């Protein structure tokens with residue numbers, strides 16, 4: 001028999017905490033397998049509470065003893081926590097527990113990574129460290145004493161004393177327990193300084209394992225740029241005398257914004273030109289900014305409860321995307337973000353895991369750190385800004401920071417600052433937070449006597465547990481072009497609020513060509529009957545870079561869909577259009593590289609499903625291959641020209657200009673390699689002095705079936721570098737033929753360098769499998785089997801990462817009956833595993849449905 005289904009918790013059940021925390025004193029006596037944690041916490045009754053039960057969360061703790069106001073107590077201890085009788089007045093609670101960091105493979109709470117102690121407390125990991133009200137609306141001032149023999153021992157806030165065998169830290173800013181952090185180990189630092197605009201001198205450090213100190217310089221520059229940017233754009237200054245970043249190799253996600261002590265997955269902070277790609281550099285810069293920006297949007301103003309996660313994540317993603325747009329190219333950033341949104345968030349929103357940006361219930365909160373909460377959450381902020389305008393946005397943010405500093409807030413608090421500043425009623429806008437699903441925005445048009453009218457209708461399909469959807473307010477940015485390509489109407493924002501609504505433009509001499517949803521002004525699926533001629537026209541003439549790119553994307557998608565459905569030949573209109581864009585030297589090379597990109601296999605499967613067809617992953621893959629081959633043949637000469645023209649001769653810099661040139665040259669190399677069997681790629685592989693060039697060349701060689709020597713050489717060169725070896729694992733799987741994808745993943749999982757306990761290596765291997773649709777969805781079912789085998793093995797070690805990776809199966813209902821049966825069998829097998837974690841149980845159950 002299975003255990004009873006884990007119980008969901010509901011937003012509507014929120015009640016304020018019974019007791020509030022003032023001061024927290026923690027002492028850690030570190031030892032890998034028996035760390036003592038001694039706590040002394042000042043509590044007082046919450047005047048706003050509805051009850052007086054004293055409950056502290058605590059999981060997997062060995063209870064040693066507890067006292068209230070110095071008198072020993074015998075609390076009632078359950079697997080979830082501790083209950084005790086307490087006075088109806090302020091009191092001091094003390095406890096001593098023992099924990100085993102060395103046995104902690106879940107990487108939540110206090111654990112060991114490569115001999116170093118580190119913590120991860122968001123969302124509910126602090127309860128694995130000691131007994132505490134582990135909820136974000138309880139904020140306390142922490143003082144931490146660490147006793148141990150590690151050379152470096154860090155916690156939040158400012159260092160107060162360091163001595164032989166101990167260190168003491170004090171964080172003056174009240175914070176929820178999820179922002180607590182401790183790190184201890186043999187670490188070296190890359191130090192720097194920053195002076196805030198009001199004159200505070202801040203010591204900056206990036207702490208790494210000995211040997212990695214040469215990989216911090218770029219991250220440090222990114223940190224300083226982020227600090228300056230937040231002062232200039234949001235008026236936000238840093239608020240402690242020290243800011244520490246630590247790199248750890250074993251980490252479940254990207255990075256964590258603990259107050260004054262950010263902890264990073266080493267893949268998201270360490271870099272050198274030789275070992276990191278341009279894409280890695282851009283991502284590192286964005287994640288450093290993201291975690292830094294959390295200091296205000298997340299830490300100074302935090303979430304009342306975990307249902308409000310998008311309050312900090314949506315806003316912080318929005319802020320980091322603004323930062324990247326300012327540091328690099330705004331159009332390129334926007335296009336990349338939309339590619340990512342469609343690939344991950346639309347996929348989620350249109351499947352069994354769909355949930356609102358602010359969910360109303362959850363079983364395991366770790367399963368809600370999703371593309372919907374993060375990326376769609378950020379889109380909502382972009383829409384809000386577009387609706388109220390830049391000036392009102394800035395005013396509303398100032399009011400938000402002023403009014404809510406030091407508080408744990410809700411989406412209602414957030415929206416009300418906008419309502420106050422603008423006088424607008426945002427009740428309809430709030431539906432974006434409460435209703436899941438991607439709206440379909442249909443549009444038709446007509447032209448009569450100089451008046452051009454756009455007729456819109458919106459509809460959102462039902463999502464799990466939300467049958468009924470209501471019309472939302474949708475900002476639709478529109479521009480109009482004349483037949484000669486001139487813009488006859490500059491971008492304006494139409495505010496759609498009804499299910500059906502029309503907007504007219506008068507005084508036009510002739511029927512214009514509309515450019516709709518410019519800059520992707522709302523996260524919707526735009527449906528419009530149009531022609532390839534019109535798409536090609538917009539690709540050539542649209543002044544909005546996003547819609548220019550989008551027109552090319554649509555041309556490619558339509559052509560591919562015809563190839564898949566009717567066995568059509570590659571579309572000549574697409575080939576002509578793309579040739580024109582590629583050779584247009586007035587366009588940013590990075591933009592041209594994006595325009596040469598093709599919709600992914602998964603995006604095509606999603607489109608076909610949307611159109612009522614059953615996608616066949618094998619046929620989609622073949623169509624893409626056929627188009628790539630035809631394109632290479634068609635523009636080989638141009639590709640050679642582009643390759644030559646966009647070689648970078650200056651010393652490597654990871655900036656947007658150089659990265660754009662390399663992206664375009666490498667897109668050209670991919671085409672050339674389809675014609676020359678990899679000859680040019682082999683040369684580039686030999687001569688590359690940076691990872692971008694080396695990896696691109698190796699991947700072209702793998703693609704051309706000529707990668708064996710390079711695969712060996714790459715391993716020999718980089719076997720000591722964990723992050724590069726992750727690339728070695730994943731690229732072999734990504735470029736295996738669909739027949740071999742699953743076998744390659746299974747084989748690499750037996751390689752001596754495979755390590756199930758390291759999430760980066762596990763994802764490099766099995767993330768690559770699940771993101772290679774033709775191989776993953778192999779008709780034999782072997783892709784599904786291999787993934788399920790390994791998820792079942794990982795679950796007892798690391799439930800959080802296992803659960804996240806179950807989303808590989810979330811699209812199963814799109815596929816044919818045989819594949820559905822095969823996937824269902826694997827989902828059942830996962831769910832039948834004895835002792836399956838709550839995390840994975842929730843994910844597999846939601847994906848399978850009932």
Ligand code: TRP
Pocket residue numbers: 120122123251252253254255256257290291313369
């Ligand atoms: N708050 C982190 C961020 O987005 C993400 C996060 C949540 C996280 N839970 C985590 C990171 C667990 C690592 C491990 O910035």
Ligand code: ZN
Pocket residue numbers: 290294312313316
């Ligand atoms: Zn975040």
